[in-house]
Amino acid sequence: MSVSVGTAALTGLLGIPSLGALLLVAIPSYRVAAPLNVILCALTLVSAGSLYSHRPEPSLYLLVDDVNTVFLIVGALVGFTTSVFSAGYIAHELQTRRLRSRDLRFYHAMYQLLMFAMNLALVSNNIGLMWVAIELATLTTVVMVGIYRTSAALEAAWKYFILGSVGIALALFGTILVYLAAEERLGQGIKAMAWDHLAASSAGFDPALLNLSFVFLLLGYGTKVGLVPVHAWLPDAHAEGPTPISAVLSGLLLNVALFALLRFKMIMTGNSAVISPGPMMVTMGLVSLVFAGLMIYRRRDIKRMFAYSSIEHMGIITLAFGLGGPLANFAGLLQMVMHSLMKSGIFFGVGYVCQLEGTQQIADIRGLTHSQPLLGWLLVASVVAIAGLPPFGVFTSEFLLVTSTFARAPWLAILLVVGLMIAFSALMVRLHGLAFGATDKHHSLAAFRLAPMALHLSLVAIAGVYLPGAVVAWFRHVASLLG
Amino acid sequence: MSPLDSDIAHLLAGSMVLVSFLLLYQDRMFALLNFFAIHACVLACSVGWQAYMQRAPHLFITALIALLFKGVIIPVALHRIVVRLGIHRTIENVVSIGPTMLFGIALVGLSIVVMLPVTQSAGAFVREDLAFALSVVLLGFLMMVTRRNAVSQVIGFMSLENGLVLAATGARGMPLVVEISVGFSVLIAFFVVGIFLFRIRERFDTVDLQALDMSRGE
Numbered sequence: 001m002s003v004s005v006g007t008a009a010l011t012g013l014l015g016i017p018s019l020g021a022l023l024l025v026a027i028p029s030y031r032v033a034a035p036l037n038v039i040l041c042a043l044t045l046v047s048a049g050s051l052y053s054h055r056p057e058p059s060l061y062l063l064v065d066d067v068n069t070v071f072l073i074v075g076a077l078v079g080f081t082t083s084v085f086s087a088g089y090i091a092h093e094l095q096t097r098r099l100r101s102r103d104l105r106f107y108h109a110m111y112q113l114l115m116f117a118m119n120l121a122l123v124s125n126n127i128g129l130m131w132v133a134i135e136l137a138t139l140t141t142v143v144m145v146g147i148y149r150t151s152a153a154l155e156a157a158w159k160y161f162i163l164g165s166v167g168i169a170l171a172l173f174g175t176i177l178v179y180l181a182a183e184e185r186l187g188q189g190i191k192a193m194a195w196d197h198l199a200a201s202s203a204g205f206d207p208a209l210l211n212l213s214f215v216f217l218l219l220g221y222g223t224k225v226g227l228v229p230v231h232a233w234l235p236d237a238h239a240e241g242p243t244p245i246s247a248v249l250s251g252l253l254l255n256v257a258l259f260a261l262l263r264f265k266m267i268m269t270g271n272s273a274v275i276s277p278g279p280m281m282v283t284m285g286l287v288s289l290v291f292a293g294l295m296i297y298r299r300r301d302i303k304r305m306f307a308y309s310s311i312e313h314m315g316i317i318t319l320a321f322g323l324g325g326p327l328a329n330f331a332g333l334l335q336m337v338m339h340s341l342m343k344s345g346i347f348f349g350v351g352y353v354c355q356l357e358g359t360q361q362i363a364d365i366r367g368l369t370h371s372q373p374l375l376g377w378l379l380v381a382s383v384v385a386i387a388g389l390p391p392f393g394v395f396t397s398e399f400l401l402v403t404s405t406f407a408r409a410p411w412l413a414i415l416l417v418v419g420l421m422i423a424f425s426a427l428m429v430r431l432h433g434l435a436f437g438a439t440d441k442h443h444s445l446a447a448f449r450l451a452p453m454a455l456h457l458s459l460v461a462i463a464g465v466y467l468p469g470a471v472v473a474w475f476r477h478v479a480s481l482l483g
Numbered sequence: 484m485s486p487l488d489s490d491i492a493h494l495l496a497g498s499m500v501l502v503s504f505l506l507l508y509q510d511r512m513f514a515l516l517n518f519f520a521i522h523a524c525v526l527a528c529s530v531g532w533q534a535y536m537q538r539a540p541h542l543f544i545t546a547l548i549a550l551l552f553k554g555v556i557i558p559v560a561l562h563r564i565v566v567r568l569g570i571h572r573t574i575e576n577v578v579s580i581g582p583t584m585l586f587g588i589a590l591v592g593l594s595i596v597v598m599l600p601v602t603q604s605a606g607a608f609v610r611e612d613l614a615f616a617l618s619v620v621l622l623g624f625l626m627m628v629t630r631r632n633a634v635s636q637v638i639g640f641m642s643l644e645n646g647l648v649l650a651a652t653g654a655r656g657m658p659l660v661v662e663i664s665v666g667f668s669v670l671i672a673f674f675v676v677g678i679f680l681f682r683i684r685e686r687f688d689t690v691d692l693q694a695l696d697m698s699r700g701e
């Protein structure tokens with residue numbers, strides 16, 4: 001019974017967005033397409049949610065386990081709330097004629113295609129299929145980043161396309177090397193690409209090949225995660241695309257790439273003869289954290305600033321998973337979920353700020369708590385949360401990470417804390433100018449439009465105060481699987 | 484596998500590296516397109532030979548895709564775009580030819596040094612094939628880095644993908660999923676690029692990426 005429900009849920013998870021994309025291409029009116037987009041995302045969320053208790057039988061191509069259900073459920077939730085935000089956002093873009101209704105037809109279809117690609121990447125058991133899905137997700141977002149067709153948007157999309165393709169090419173080379181390592185043990189054919197077989201028998205693989213493959217995979221998928229020094233596409237793509245896409249990029253796509261990296265890390269840890277992937281991930285994570293923290297100071301564009309904050313957080317998460325062990329993995333997992341929720345929530349707010357003020361320049365935006373109090377204060381609370389202050393969930397995860405690092409590698413912990421402080425103070429300096437100060441502007445914005453943002457903020461706040469026992473047990477189990 | 488078989492395979496894979504070098508120093512757009520077509524044809528021969536040697540008929544499909552799609556359709560289409568946009572002038576390089584070639588040689592050396600020791604157990608043929616494939620991939624990167632023009636960057640990217648296909652076919656019995664997906668992804672990638680080329684043209688009257696490079700990223 002539970003297996004058949006699981007199969008139905010898995011079919012829904014992949015079928016709803018792919019059929020939805022076809023359906024949305026055929027619908028010319030955005031008044032129909034936008035609500036339909038929301039409904040499709042809601043159905044996907046229901047499918048993802050039911051995978052929590054009902055698992056389908058694993059096959060050679062698809063696999064649902066404890067690790068990817070976390071990513072699937074968070075992804076479907078953020079995808080759903082973003083579609084709600086997007087419905088209000090694009091109506092305004094249409095009014096101000098930044099987008100035409102023809103673009104929107106395309107936009108909605110691409111949105112569903114992106115959801116499909118991300119779900120496929122998460123549930124795929126075949127490392128080749130996972131690669132194809134991530135490539136598909138990249139291409140759909142490239143197109144959406146360039147949708148405004150301004151010169152800056154084209155530059156961003158081109159840069160994203162070139163860097164993303166180079167990254168994805170490196171990842172494919174790494175995937176081929178993993179297959180070669182596995183082929184000697186598992187025989188030729190599809191079994192040597194099935195992740196569960198790879199993870200179960202990686203102890204017998206050639207360590208030299210695995211080492212080399214992980215370097216390619218780390219650089220390749222690391223490009224998509226946005227790790228320094230291969231992060232250059234990320235701020236541009238976030239700043240120049242439509243804001244719902246910035247929310248999806250930060251909240252979902254970076255996680256999917258990180259998930260791919262984690263899958264390969266799990267293969268690596270099964271083999272005792274390989275060099276440990278941990279230190280490489282810790283180094284890249286730490287460099288990303290410090291570098292992005294410093295970059296936040298100098299930003300003039302509000303979306304670019306929060307894009308660098310995403311690099312910072314992906315750095316923290318990569319560092320946590322690189323460090324490994326039950327506690328650090330738990331912290332990394334919690335941090336990832338909190339960051340997804342909070343950063344997409346911030347982008348919802350920033351999207352409205354940019355529409356109301358008509359600019360993305362930080363210097364031109366002042367006194368938001370006066371001009372639009374609800375939006376202003378929600379943004380203040382969200383930025384405080386993402387900066388890692390209590391009582392929000394990001395504080396919990398960062399605190400866990402710092403304490404576990406102190407126990408195991410005190411020097412590393414000092415660097416980590418310095419990095420966190422840099423990013424924290426940079427965000428606070430910028431927030432002060434944005435939220436406070438004198439202004440005589442007054443913006444009107446219907447309160448219900450802010451519901452997705454408020455929902456994300458309250459989820460993060462609740463997680464900071466009280467994590468339900470079931471969630472803790474679930475995350476603890478996943479953390480132990482991650483090794 | 485007889486020595487002659489593997490010699491032919493080495494000859495074909497080695498020719499791909501050679502054509503990658505030829506691509507590196509082309510300074511005219513049409514010549515670049517022609518050499519890319521040759522690159523794709525050599526790939527098709529190499530994949531075809533692998534298919535024959537490994538008794539893997541599905542690889543013939545990959546060879547056919549390489550021959551028809553990358554060897555004919557894409558060069559012809561790009562040729563037309565170049566004519567229509569009137570950009571068959573000299574290609575601007577970021578780095579001049581001499582240092583680029585030296586750097587290319589260093590990259591080939593690097594890929595041999597990296598690949599041969601780690602694939603000791605994989606059998607003589609696979610090792611050298613992978614070293615050649617990595618060379619083609621790295622030379623593709625080099626071309627993307629040293630060219631300023633959008634069309635030649637795309638060609639650099641596609642020659643890089645040719646290297647990946649070479650690697651994938653060299654890995655014995657690797658499932659078809661990947662080969663088709665590579666061809667497929669290039670198709671989509673090309674589609675996207677095509678749209679972009681036209682949009683870039685709309686905006687700037689040039690396909691020179693330097694015109695795009697104005698944001699300081701702040």
